[in-house]
Amino acid sequence: xxxxxxxxxxxxxxxxxxxxxxxxxxxxxxxxxxxxxxxxxxxxxxxxxxxxxxxxxxxxxxxxxxxxxxxxxxxxxxxxxxxxxxxxxxxxxxxxxxxxxxxxxxxxxxxxxxxxxxxxxxxxxxxxxxx
Numbered sequence: 476x477x478x479x480x481x482x483x484x485x486x487x488x489x490x491x492x493x494x495x496x497x498x499x500x501x502x503x504x505x506x507x508x509x510x511x512x513x514x515x516x517x518x519x520x521x522x523x524x525x526x527x528x529x530x531x532x533x534x535x536x537x538x539x540x541x542x543x544x545x546x547x548x549x550x551x552x553x554x555x556x557x558x559x560x561x562x563x564x565x566x567x568x569x570x571x572x573x574x575x576x577x578x579x580x581x582x583x584x585x586x587x588x589x590x591x592x593x594x595x596x597x598x599x600x601x602x603x604x605x606x
Contacts, residue, residue: 479522480590489596491586499535500595501584502527524587536580 483489494500503526510518531537557564584596 480524480587489584491591491594492583492597494595495583498581498583499530499532501530501536501582503585503587503596505587505589526584531582536582 484491503524506523506525508521508523510521512518554564556562581597586594586596
């Protein structure tokens with residue numbers, strides 16, 4: 476957890492700042508996962524910080540929300556066309572979509588449990604970074 480937090484900080488993804496007065500501060504939480512090998516032994520343990528986006532306020536720290544979603548029927552159709560034409564398919568998982576979003580808002584997020592209290596993570600204008 477500490478390693479992931481420090482890497483993001485070093486890359487300039489966010490800045491730590493004192494809690495702002497009169498600004499909405501979004502909560503956060505840790506999500507843990509275990510990646511398994513085929514022989515049922517642990518490959519690695521992962522930790523990810525997630526923002527509690529449901530605490531955001533319209534026109535204060537966001538202006539629109541959307542997510543790309545594909546219907547199962549559409550995916551099946553694409554797979555059928557690719558198979559019939561002997562085409563190769565590949566998939567992309569867009570990590571850090573939030574950090575690459577286009578926003579003009581400053582976003583303040585609580586640090587996850589276990590980090591210094593009183594300081595919050597500041598995403599200035601949702602700074603664009605590549606990870």
